[in-house]
Amino acid sequence: MEKVIDESVQGNTLTLESNQGNTRKLYIESYGCQMNFSDSEIVASILSKQGFNTTNVLEEADLVLVNTCSIREKAETTVRKRLEKFNAVKKTKPHMKVGVLGCMAERLKDKLLEEEKIVDMVVGPDAYKDLPNLIQEIDEGRNAVNVILSKDETYGDVAPVRLNSNGVTAFVSITRGCDNMCTFCVVPFTRGRERSRDPLSIVAEVNDLWKKGFKEVTLLGQNVDSYLWYGGGLKKEFEKASEIQKATAVNFAGLLEMVALAQPKMRIRFSTSNPQDMTLDVIKTMAKHDNICNYIHLPVQSGSNRILKAMNRLHTREEYFDLIANIRRILPDCAISQDMISGFPTETEEDHKDTLSLMEYVKYDFGFMFAYSERPGTLAARKLKDDIPEETKKRRLREIIDLQQKHGLYRTQQHLGKIEEVLIEGSSKKSEVHWMGRNSQNTVVVFPKENYHVGDFVNVKINECTSATLIGEAIGYTANN
Ligand code: SAM
DSSP, X not given: OOOSBOGGGTTEEOOOOOOTTOOEEEEEEEOSBHHHHHHHHHHHHHHHTTTEEEOSOGGXXXXXXXXXXXXXXXXXXXXXXXXXXXXXXXXXXTTOEEEEEETHHHHXXXXXXXXXXXXXXXXXXXXXXXXXXHHHHHHTTOOEEEOOOOSSOOOTTSOOOOOSOOSSEEEEEOEESOOOOOTTOOHHHXXXXXXXOOHHHHHHHHHXXXXXXXXXXXXXXXXXGGOEESSSSBGGGGGGSOHHHHHTOEEHHHHHHHXXXXXXXXXXXXXXXXXXXXXXXHHHHHHHOTTBOSEEEOOOBOSXXXXXXXXXXXXXXXXXXXXXXXXXXXXXXXXXXXXXXXXXXXXXXXXXXXHHHHHHHHOOSEEEEEEOOOOTTSHHHHHSOOOSOHHHHHHHHHXXXXXXXXXXXXXXXXXXXXXXXXXXXXXXXXXXXXXXXXXXXXXXXXXXXXXOOTTOEEEEEEEEEOSSEEEEEEEEEOTTO
C-alpha cells in the first residue's frame, strides 16, 4: 500500500554508495511525505559533490541533517525529540554539526538556532543549492540559515542520488509547493507557491532511470493535476505569460502522455491528485496508455459540503461523485484511495455521517486517515477554534478506519481468482521465501519466489486476500519483460 505518510519509513536514514574521494560523513534522516524523501535524494546528490559520503552510524557523522515535516503536530514532536538526541551526541563529538532541512525550517528557525541553540544550520526546501555556502559558514563557526522560498526552483538540473533504493521503483518530482490554500494545511507556507518542472528534464530523468534498470516511476507533487509548464515560473503567474508560452504550455495530461510514450515498458504512477484539478483528459490519457497504472490517490478530507467549504476544498460532494463516476466509466478497473481528516473545527455528528456515507458510496481501496491537528499560521488556526474534543476526533477517526478496513477487504476480494501483472519489488516483510510486488492498482501482492527475480513482471493468480494484501502464485512472465 502506497502511503502518503508511511509510518514504517519515518526517520529512515538514507545511505548511498560512497564516492572514494570524499572524506566527510553525512547522516541524513527523513520524515513526512514522499516529497521529503525525494528531496533528501537531491540533498545527498548536492553534498556528494561537496566531499560527503553518507553513513547510517550517527556517532561517526561530521554532519547530521534532519529533513523535517510540519503537517501534523505529532510529526514536529518526533523531530524535536530526535534533535535533543543529536544534541546529546554532539556534546561528546564537538566536530559534529547538526542541520534542520525542510518544512520545519521557516517556522522554527529562530527558536532552534537562537533560543534553544540545538542546531547549527536551518535550510528551507528551496535552498538546498545553497548548502555548500551554508556548510562553509558553519565550518567557520557561524550559524547558517537560508529559508527563502523560490519562484522557480524545481531542482530540475540536479540528478537525485537514489538512496536505499530497491532498484525497481523510483519517485520523480514534477511540481513543488502548492497554491490550494486548504485551510487546515501548512504546505503552502512551508514549501511555497506552486511551480512546475521542465517536462524535458522529467522525461530525461525517467529515461535515465530506465537505463539504470528501474521499472516504475511515481510522478510526485502536492497536486500533480495542477502541473503546468510554460517555460518556468509560478503557476499563478501563467496569466501573464506570452501568447506563444500559452500556446505551447504542457499540462498534466500532456506530461503523462510524454512520459508514457518515452518509456512504454515502464510503469507510470502519480500522486497526489486534488479532485478540483483532475480533468477528464487525465483519465482518458490513463485509459489510452497501458503502462499508466490504474490507480488514483484522490484525497477528499470530508464528505460534508459544509466542512469541504470550511476547508476551502474547491468542490462539493456531488462534484466529487461525478468525478468518481467518470473514473469508473472510463477506467472500470481503477483503484481509488483517499485521505480523510476527522474532527475539523465545527464538525458535527451529521457532518461525520456524511463522511461515512461518502466512503460507503466510493468504497475506497485504501485510505490514509488522520485526526485534525491545528497548524499555526493556517487559515483554520487563525479563524476557527479547534473545538472538537480529542476523544470525539479519535472516536470518529476509529469509525472511519474501521469502515475503510471493511471496504479494503471488499476491494481485495474482487481480485480473487484473477490473473494480474505484478512487478516484483523485493522479499515479503513477513517471509523470506515470498516475493512482494504490486499490481497495477497498487495493491500489495505476495507469492512464492520460485525462480523469479526482483524487477520481473510476473503474472500472478490471486488465491487469497486480507483487507490490504493479495496472496497468490506466479504462473509465468508477462509480455512486459
Ligand atoms: N496535497 C495533498 C492534498 O491536498 O490532497 C496532500 C497533502 S498532505 C502532505 C497529506 C495529507 O495530510 C492531507 O491530504 C490531509 O489528509 C493530511 N493533513 C494535512 N494537514 C492536516 C492537518 N492539519 N491535520 C490533520 N491532517 C492533515
